[in-house]
Amino acid sequence: MRCYGSDLTDAEWQVVRPLLPVPAWLQGAESYCHRVMLDVVRYVVDNGVKWASLPADFPPYRPVHAFARRWQATGLLGEFHDRLHDRVREKEGRAVDPTAAIVDSQSVRAAANILCSTSGWDGGKKVGGRKRHLVVDCLGLVLAVTATAASVQDRDAAVQLIEELHAGYFSLRLVWADGGYAGRLGDWAAENLHLTLEIVRRADDTSGFVVLPRRWVVERTLSWLMRSGRLVRDYETLPVMHEAMVLWSMTMLMSGRLAGRHSAGFSRSASAR
Template identity: 55%
Template sequence: MLNATVVLPDRPLPDLRFAAECDCLAHLYGNAGDRPMRVRFYATDLTDEEWQVVRQVMPLPGWLLGRGGNPEGFCHREMLDAVRYFVDNGNKWRAMPADFPPWQAVYAFQRRWQTDELLDVLHDRLREQVRMVEGRDDPEPTAAIIDSQSLRGASTLVGDRRGYDAGKQVSGAKRHIAVDCLGLLLVVMVTAADLQDRDAGVNLVERMRALFAKVRLVWADSGYAGALVDWALHKLALNIEVTRRTDDKAGFVVVPRRWIVERTFAWLVNCRRLVRDYERTAAAHESYVKWAMITLMTRRLSATGVMPPR
């Protein structure tokens, strides 16, 4: 379980004459106060309630922990607003609205958070908070649901990033995810679309098992049936239960447990950047999936009025 407590370094606060409008770390300890604050009016902008949720669980940057680097010159809240806008609207980096910080700075911010695993820390802390608010006794899950979703690929999807899913008749990539019983993301993995679910499932459940030791039961569809079930049971002590659609009912049928992961896919495709795979690397697409889930979780937490502990 990740500790959501944020402990600030023991150092005097700087002059806050220019930082009175924001309490982010870039304002308190960096140089963000030298720039005027932007007016928030996009639907993707963090509300004050959402910002208080995020502010309590944001990981500390390396420069604030004495690991080197320069203090950030742009407001953290504005950077988060910019990344949320980018993922939700699916625009090009160079087409970022002019009222946000320069697109190069926003790209560098999200890239740094991806490579330094700060994004994972923020995402996992928020997921733990949502689970606790929803009445779960343990912030870590004990069961999961896995599935995949084929995505058409843009022209930037080349080489081994692109494949053809003959069943769905889709040329592009495939998004594999594992979620808990609330539909919250546990693991995401992006592969070429021609990789079979049972083959990709080996790496997917291995990643999940390494991150969530308490998971013992996984629900999946028939695409994961076969050797994967026996392999997971003997190698990972993981019970994969294949849930199948009944043949005696015509039309649309809600399959127990599997509808949860399908709902998560529906949440993701509400973000235009995730409708197709535009990215040159799988890691970039996976990071945008996590940003989309962060937006969903902050909105859910702010609606409950429950603030994470300091």
């Protein structure tokens, strides 16, 4: 019987199954059961393999790739991710809607198939490829994500990202960020969205690695994502599919947490808000 480390356990499936956003028009449209489809997508995300290089005991890659693309394009993946997010916050004793968040970015090298028109050079990190911009809550759970060329400045990408965040979470009042977001972005957020952007700066007299208040939460999330082989390098032709891979990675982490999987990686030490 097929069994990979990325497969849904029975406990995870019991958590996930009632949260699957399967609309009436999709009933019976899939060639394989949803558990099998999810297992294949999770395998790709976890191991970073090409779709065409899936193990022979999985279904053919074309219908599974079509499944992943359809869930991204129709918003089903985002809905599935958000339902898991709500459940995790409830389990941790938090309100479903957060009032504070942290924003940051991470540049990753692009694979050879990535078009030059959707990639760029991050001069600060000396990385050529794409940049994923994240907003997370105080548990480190992703609230919003966007993928851009690595050359895009953090504060420029944050405008669209924070607008999207505000539209989904009216309860949000405060966003922490590093010095790369300083400047007019704070004034814009206050005037247009009634949000406070608080810059957490590194002291000038410090050297080496330092754990900074609030910022460590999003940095931990970025390290969680790097555990997924598909996210170590950007292999996705379309930036929206890179965003989808981030969400798939987080669904794996959250389902594991809800099912009591020890490798889920959450810390209970994040400050309450």
